[in-house]
Amino acid sequence: MRKAFFGGIILMTSLFAISCQLKTEEKKEEKIEKEVKVTLSEGDEIINQAIKAHGGELYTSAHYSFIFRKNEYSFKNSGNSYTYTVKRKTENKVIEDVLNNGTISRTINGESTALNERDKLRYSEALNSVIYFATLPYKLNDAAVNKEYKGEVTIKNETYKVVQVTFNQEGGGKDFEDQFYYWINSKTNTVDYLAYNYKVNNGGVRFRSSYNKRNVGGVIFQDYINYKAEVGTPLSDLPKLYEENKLKELSKIVTENVVNLKAN
Numbered sequence: 001m002r003k004a005f006f007g008g009i010i011l012m013t014s015l016f017a018i019s020c021q022l023k024t025e026e027k028k029e030e031k032i033e034k035e036v037k038v039t040l041s042e043g044d045e046i047i048n049q050a051i052k053a054h055g056g057e058l059y060t061s062a063h064y065s066f067i068f069r070k071n072e073y074s075f076k077n078s079g080n081s082y083t084y085t086v087k088r089k090t091e092n093k094v095i096e097d098v099l100n101n102g103t104i105s106r107t108i109n110g111e112s113t114a115l116n117e118r119d120k121l122r123y124s125e126a127l128n129s130v131i132y133f134a135t136l137p138y139k140l141n142d143a144a145v146n147k148e149y150k151g152e153v154t155i156k157n158e159t160y161k162v163v164q165v166t167f168n169q170e171g172g173g174k175d176f177e178d179q180f181y182y183w184i185n186s187k188t189n190t191v192d193y194l195a196y197n198y199k200v201n202n203g204g205v206r207f208r209s210s211y212n213k214r215n216v217g218g219v220i221f222q223d224y225i226n227y228k229a230e231v232g233t234p235l236s237d238l239p240k241l242y243e244e245n246k247l248k249e250l251s252k253i254v255t256e257n258v259v260n261l262k263a264n
Helices: 002-038 042-054 056-061 117-134 235-243
Strands: 063-068 071-078 081-089 094-100 103-108 111-113 145-155 158-167 179-185 191-198 204-216 219-229 248-253 256-260
Touching (some): 042 158, 063 117, 081 117, 158 191, 158 235, 191 235, 204 235, 204 256
Antiparallel strands (some): 063 071, 081 094, 094 103, 158 179, 219 248
16 A cells, blocks of 8 residues: 555656646747747848738748740749749740749740750749749748848838848859848838849849739739949949939839739
């Protein structure tokens, strides 16, 4: 009887110790979660708000098609996986590139065609770039992206939060040295303006003003007027030059016939 009694005490003591240990571990996890939330920079918070305003969680399973410069594009997201396509038509050929989680393949008139390593890189970057800009600011939370809050400015009587974006060399792509500025509307949290400088081909500076904002199935798509500034112009100076009409218009970035394929 005494053995059973003491055995019961030992069992209860063990269960109590395990319970205390589990509670301690839970408190540690809660503390870590709180610390992670606290360590988010102001730039991260602003970009998170912008992503939410443009589509938020809908991006993770978005499936859309659109026309850009007469070519037919589509993108399909599934969590961290994605498939991007572009279809180009000539007089007697239909060329389709498919970028599936970083691996590109090509067909011509439905027949598989081999690409050399240089072309794989070139066409992958071209396709990825179009989808990247069409779905901004969705990809600004990628691991290689660094965000820094640069303060507030006023553009055409609207207040904007300014976020600088740079990239790590690892995972930042071929153009990891490029620098971007995003002007996020303080009222709507939308990306109304963006600018970037690039190093290739002797470098350049571009400023984009958004227009034709429309909500398609919960995700915002918008077009841009693309302006040029002198090489070396600080990105922070571009809004003032824009308001003074001192930027040269180069082109329009237009996504046409946007279709939510999930709704079909």
